[in-house]
Amino acid sequence: MSWLSLVRRGDWLVAFIGAMLCALSFALAWQSGVAEKAIVRRGGEIFAELELSRDRQIEVTGPLGITTIAVSKGRVRVVSDPGQHQYCVRQGWLERAGEIAICAPNQVSVQIAGRKEPYDSLSY
Amino acid sequence: MTRSVIRLITTPEDHRIARLAAAAIGLALIDAAIPLPLPGVKPGLSNIVTLIVLARFGWGTAAWVSGLRVIAGGILLGHLLSPGFFMSLTGAVVSLFVLAGAIHLPRRWFGPISWSVLAAFAHIAGQLLLARLWLIPHDGLFLLVPVFAVAALVFGIINGLIAARLLADPSFINTGTPHV
Numbered sequence: 001m002s003w004l005s006l007v008r009r010g011d012w013l014v015a016f017i018g019a020m021l022c023a024l025s026f027a028l029a030w031q032s033g034v035a036e037k038a039i040v041r042r043g044g045e046i047f048a049e050l051e052l053s054r055d056r057q058i059e060v061t062g063p064l065g066i067t068t069i070a071v072s073k074g075r076v077r078v079v080s081d082p083g084q085h086q087y088c089v090r091q092g093w094l095e096r097a098g099e100i101a102i103c104a105p106n107q108v109s110v111q112i113a114g115r116k117e118p119y120d121s122l123s124y
Numbered sequence: 125m126t127r128s129v130i131r132l133i134t135t136p137e138d139h140r141i142a143r144l145a146a147a148a149i150g151l152a153l154i155d156a157a158i159p160l161p162l163p164g165v166k167p168g169l170s171n172i173v174t175l176i177v178l179a180r181f182g183w184g185t186a187a188w189v190s191g192l193r194v195i196a197g198g199i200l201l202g203h204l205l206s207p208g209f210f211m212s213l214t215g216a217v218v219s220l221f222v223l224a225g226a227i228h229l230p231r232r233w234f235g236p237i238s239w240s241v242l243a244a245f246a247h248i249a250g251q252l253l254l255a256r257l258w259l260i261p262h263d264g265l266f267l268l269v270p271v272f273a274v275a276a277l278v279f280g281i282i283n284g285l286i287a288a289r290l291l292a293d294p295s296f297i298n299t300g301t302p303h304v
Contacts (some may be wrong), residue, residue: 006288010233018277096144
């Protein structure tokens with residue numbers, strides 16, 4: 001007796017739907033992790049896109065000097081900035097999609113991009 | 125002093141349930157002994173017994189066999205009332221609920237393989253829900269969903285095929301119980 005003869009027509013359908021569910025779960029669960037990154041802008045133009053999964057530190061040269069940006073444990077922050085008020089440095093770690101730190105004097109900004117951004121911008 | 129005698133009156137139905145549950149418990153022990161890379165991914169061989177019982181004797185007997193297997197399996201594996209036991213129990217209960225609906229599908233088109241796959245998906249869905257609510261309250265758990273889904277599909281089909289094969293075996297029909 002062949003194994004294949006045991007499979008009824010509806011069984012194929014159920015197995016097919018199951019396979020679709022598997023494919024869907026792959027798409028839903030493992031897609032968002034790849035898309036998470038921080039966008040560094042200088043003078044309004046994109047300077048670098050940093051993967052949040054990889055720890056690293058970059059230096060951006062602006063009109064006033066060097067702004068240092070660091071990625072660690074899925075978060076990003078401005079480590080140092082030549083600006084007078086240090087607003088962007090004091091903002092600390094950015095973790096959620098849409099969060100942004102702007103070092104206006106040096107024309108550098110870093111923003112977390114995600115699949116879905118809860119808001120366009122925040123002002124305090 | 126009078127000697128008291130406690131006599132349990134058992135019916136043939138009870139004997140049948142006990143025999144089938146014993147087969148399921150044996151397979152559950154084999155299941156636990158198979159090494160697999162990820163905790164939580166198991167072939168679920170004892171579900172073959174559940175499927176056969178479901179086809180032969182109906183949902184009530186299947187629920188008895190499944191429940192006895194979970195409890196006795198918990199005692200034998202030493203995880204009674206531990207998180208692993210409750211995961212097993214949740215999986216079994218949710219699967220049985222789905223199977224209660226699945227057996228009403230037209231038999232001409234939907235056989236034990238359909239039941240097995242549906243029950244396997246219900247099993248992981250129930251377990252993931254319990255794990256998310258109680259054991260690992262973090263959404264990171266759902267990153268493992270694809271792994272569990274593929275395991276459910278593959279083992280669901282394999283167990284269903286084995287059950288269908290045994291049910292189609294003429295020598296098996298005569299005795300009505302698995303030779304395990």
